[in-house]
Structures are given as C-alpha cells and as structure tokens.
Amino acid sequence: MAFSSVAMTDARAFHACSECGAHYASASNSCALRFESLLALDHSHREPWGSRHGQAFATFALQHPSRYPTSLDAAWTALCRIYYLHEAASHVFASLRHNATRNVPSDAIPSRPSQPTRMPTVTIADLSTFAAESYPALLDAWSRATLVAWGAAAAVPAPTVPHRGSRT
Ligand SMILES: [Zn+2]
Numbered sequence: 001m002a003f004s005s006v007a008m009t010d011a012r013a014f015h016a017c018s019e020c021g022a023h024y025a026s027a028s029n030s031c032a033l034r035f036e037s038l039l040a041l042d043h044s045h046r047e048p049w050g051s052r053h054g055q056a057f058a059t060f061a062l063q064h065p066s067r068y069p070t071s072l073d074a075a076w077t078a079l080c081r082i083y084y085l086h087e088a089a090s091h092v093f094a095s096l097r098h099n100a101t102r103n104v105p106s107d108a109i110p111s112r113p114s115q116p117t118r119m120p121t122v123t124i125a126d127l128s129t130f131a132a133e134s135y136p137a138l139l140d141a142w143s144r145a146t147l148v149a150w151g152a153a154a155a156v157p158a159p160t161v162p163h164r165g166s167r168t
Helices: 004-014 030-043 052-063 069-083 089-098 134-147
Strands: none
Touching: 030 052, 052 069, 052 089, 052 134, 069 089, 069 134
C-alpha cells in the first residue's frame, strides 16, 4: 500500500510527545492519558502511589512545561529540595502546601532555567503499568532524569548544603 512506507519511517516520530519525547506505538496512547491513569492511582490514596502524588505531579509538569507554566517554579523547587537538599518528599510537599519555604536557604536552590536543555532519558512511557513493586524506583528515575534534562546536574550546588542543621 502506498502509505505503508511512510508509516514505517515516521511511525516513531508520529506518536512522539513533543515535550518529553516519549514514543507511543499507537495514537490512542499519550502522556496525558498515562498521567490520568497515574492520577487515578494517586487519588486512590493507596500506596505506593498516594504519598508520591506531589513528586509525580512535579515531575510530569517539568517534563511538559508548556502545559503547566504556572506550576513549574514550585515543581522545580520541590525536586531540587528532594534531590539536592535530600529532604523527604513528604516534608517538601507539606511545606509547599503551607508556603513555608523560609527554612530553605535562599541560595540553596538555583533559579529555574527558562526551559529544559535536552529531552529526558526517562519519560512517563517508561513507567509501564505503574505496578506497585516497581513504581517507587521508576518514579525516582523519572524525577532524576527530569532534573538532568533541565540542566540541574551542573547548575545545583553539591549536596553539602546544610539541610539538617539549618535553623527552624
Ligand atoms: Zn510527554
């Protein structure tokens, strides 16, 4: 058939997410649809998903910046606090909810770049079925890849910033 050669060469690109680069074999799948599935798990308040909702949302938002422009600063701050200041995610999101950022030294987190510098190496497509036994590790990899995509590896200070001894 006339269209088959075109379909073969463009199959991957045709179903690629323009923001995170995830590839889908079918046009009936997408990052947005997968995120809806994950949100349903998050909102079930079951583990391991419920307690990780904040981190999952922050990661998804940073991988899809044009869809979540007003969430990017909070998402950036949250992931930096988790991965560079080694704060517990639960603590980070609780304090963000209360807008309690005063305990974080102002220079501990670099200002957010205006946009990612490269496509992430892990996307929501790589989280498969969000199975409970693998989800925590996959979420971790997804979040780390997101920071790297934003250039954070070079931009953030070494993780020696005091995070326990800081005044409360
Ligand atoms: Zn995507």
